[in-house]
Amino acid sequence: MKLTPENFPNIADEYVLGLLNEADVIAVENEIERNAALANAVAEARERFLPLDTTVDPAAVSPVLWEAIEARLPEQAVANSRPAAPVSPVAPVAGNDNKRSGWRATAISAIAASLILAGGLVWSVTRTVEPLVVAVLVNEAGEVQAVVEDFGNDTASIKLLTDFAVPADKTMQVWTLPSREMGPMSLGLLEDRHSARLSGSALPRPQDAQLYEITLEQAGGSPTGRPTGPILAKGFAKLAR
Amino acid sequence: MSAVATAGLEYSQISECSGREDGLALATDQSTDLEGALFACAKGDRSGLRRIFDHEAGRLVAVAQRIVRRRDLAEEVVQEAFIRIWTHAHQYAPERGSARGWIYAIVRNRALNMLRDGSREDLVAEDRLETLQDSAQLEQIMGAWHRLDRNSRLKECLGRLDETRRRGILMAYVGGYTHGEIAGRLSLPLGTAKSWIRRGLLTLRECMA
Numbered sequence: 475m476k477l478t479p480e481n482f483p484n485i486a487d488e489y490v491l492g493l494l495n496e497a498d499v500i501a502v503e504n505e506i507e508r509n510a511a512l513a514n515a516v517a518e519a520r521e522r523f524l525p526l527d528t529t530v531d532p533a534a535v536s537p538v539l540w541e542a543i544e545a546r547l548p549e550q551a552v553a554n555s556r557p558a559a560p561v562s563p564v565a566p567v568a569g570n571d572n573k574r575s576g577w578r579a580t581a582i583s584a585i586a587a588s589l590i591l592a593g594g595l596v597w598s599v600t601r602t603v604e605p606l607v608v609a610v611l612v613n614e615a616g617e618v619q620a621v622v623e624d625f626g627n628d629t630a631s632i633k634l635l636t637d638f639a640v641p642a643d644k645t646m647q648v649w650t651l652p653s654r655e656m657g658p659m660s661l662g663l664l665e666d667r668h669s670a671r672l673s674g675s676a677l678p679r680p681q682d683a684q685l686y687e688i689t690l691e692q693a694g695g696s697p698t699g700r701p702t703g704p705i706l707a708k709g710f711a712k713l714a715r
Numbered sequence: 716m717s718a719v720a721t722a723g724l725e726y727s728q729i730s731e732c733s734g735r736e737d738g739l740a741l742a743t744d745q746s747t748d749l750e751g752a753l754f755a756c757a758k759g760d761r762s763g764l765r766r767i768f769d770h771e772a773g774r775l776v777a778v779a780q781r782i783v784r785r786r787d788l789a790e791e792v793v794q795e796a797f798i799r800i801w802t803h804a805h806q807y808a809p810e811r812g813s814a815r816g817w818i819y820a821i822v823r824n825r826a827l828n829m830l831r832d833g834s835r836e837d838l839v840a841e842d843r844l845e846t847l848q849d850s851a852q853l854e855q856i857m858g859a860w861h862r863l864d865r866n867s868r869l870k871e872c873l874g875r876l877d878e879t880r881r882r883g884i885l886m887a888y889v890g891g892y893t894h895g896e897i898a899g900r901l902s903l904p905l906g907t908a909k910s911w912i913r914r915g916l917l918t919l920r921e922c923m924a
Contacts, residue, residue: 487916490820491887492827493894517812520820522923523888525869527819529862532773533780539790540768543797547761643798 477505477512486515490523545697546643605631605714606679609686611707619707620688622648623714624680629673630661632688638667638706645693649701651685652678663695664688684711749814756804764801767818775822781855782826782891792829796822830891852890853900857882859889872922880915883908 475485475498488494489502506513605623613619617636624630632648640646646664651657662672687708689701696702748766755763772793779796780789799821807817860881863870873881879901886892886900898908 483920484913484916487920488913491884491916492823492891493887493912496831513811517816520812520816522869522919524813524816524819525863525867526859526885526889527778527823528774528815529864530774530777530781530859533776533786533789535772535776539772539776539794540765543764543768543794544761546794546798547764547801548798549759 475501477501479511482512482515483519486512486519489516490519542697546692546694548693607682607684607711608714609684609709609711611686611688611709613707622650622686622709622711624650624684624686624711626679628676629671630675631669631671632661632664633669634664634667640667640690643693644690644703645695646688646706647691647695647701647703648672649687649689650677650680652680658687658701660695660699661686663691680711682711682713685709686711749818750807750809753800753804753807753814753817756801757807763804764797767800768797771815771818775819778819779822779826781859781889782823783829784852788829789826792826793822796825799825827891831893853882853886856885856889860885868923872919875922876915876918879903880911880918883912884915884919887912 475481475494477485485494485498485502489499494502502512502516506516603625606626607624609622609624610618611620611622619634619636619638621633621635622630623633630648630650638646646667648661648664649658650661652659656678659675659677661675661677662670664670685708687701688706689696690703690706691701692703749770752763752766752770755766775793775796776786776789779792780786783789783792800818803821807814811817860870860873863873873884876884883897883901886897887894892900894909894912895905897903897912898905901908903911
C-alpha cells in the first residue's frame, strides 16, 4: 500500500470497509493524525457508507447493557463528574452547609477535631496498633502473594509481596467472607497494583479462619458488588496473639 | 452530508408544528445533539453518553451483530465501544465528519477487531464458515442495500454497479468479510476480487461525487 495523495480516496474506502490488512490499518491511523487530506478522505468515505448502518433495524437493547457500560466507565479527568467507585461504600456527606449555626458547629468541631488529633497522635506514637487477624494469601500454586492485616476497626492493610500483571482496563479488588450469610464483601480496590491500607468497610469483627482473597475485576471494581473475576490469591486468617 | 440535510428538514418540520419542548428536544436529538452529547462526554458528564446510548444503541448492536454474527458478542462490542467513546470523546473534531459517523466507526472498528482477533476465532469462526448460514447472511447483507432510502444517492449508485462488485463491497462493509472471504464466496481468484472491488469503489466515488 502506497500512502500517496492520489491513493488516498481508495485507501480511505478500503480502510472504512475493513479491507486493509493490520499493518496498513496501523499505517493509515498513524498518518491520519498528521495528514488532513487523508483524514478528510476517511471522513468522506465514512459518511458515504454510513446510511447502510443507520437504516438497520434496531435490536431490542436490554437495560442491563447500559448498566454494564456505566459500571465500567473510568473517571474523566475533569472536575464536575461523579466520584469514582469509592473504596468504601460510605455515602459522602455535603460539607458546605452555609447556615450560621453550621459555621459555629464547624468551628466547634474543628477545635474538637484538633484536640482529638493531638490526642491520637500521642497515642499512635506511643502505641502501635496490632491487627486482629493476619491472612497470608497464596496463588493456585501455593506461592505467597500478599498479606492482609485486618485491624477490625474497619481498616485493613494489604501488603503485596509479588508483582501482579494487571491489564490496563482491570483492577485488583480485595474481598473477605465474614460469614456465609453475608457472602463476600469488598474491602476495596488496589489501585496501581500497590500495597494499600483500605478503610471504611464496616464489617463484623474479623474471625479466626475468615477467608480473604484478591480478584481481578474490571476497572472501577466488580459491577455486581460480588467477585466476578479470576482469583489472584486467597488465604484464611489467623488470629494474631 | 445527506444525513445532516435530512435531519435539518426534520427539525424545521417539527418546530413548525409543535412549540412543545419535547418535540423540540426530539428534533435536535436527530441532528446536532450527538455532537453535543460527545462534548458532554468529554467534560465528564455521563448523561451525554446515556443520550448516545438511548438514541443509537439498538442500531449499533444490530450493526455489530451483522459483523460478529452473535448477539452476545455484538453486545460486548457495543459495551467496549461505549467505553472508548467515553474515554476518547475529547478527540472528536466536528470538522472531520459527523458525530454519528465517528460513533459508528468506533463500533465498526471494535467489531472488526473482534472478528479478526485470533483469540475470538473459535467463537466466531464456526458461524462464519458454515455455508448453511451463509445464504441467510448474504441475504441480510444485500438487504442493507435494499433498505436504503429510495432517494438515497448511495442506493442509486450501488445499483449502477454490476452485481458482483456491488456484492463484494456490501460483503466487506456490512458483513465484515475480508478480501479472501469475498473471493471465496464469489468464486473469484483473490487478485481479481481485489481489483474488482477497487474498481467498484472508484465507480461509486465518481457516481456520488
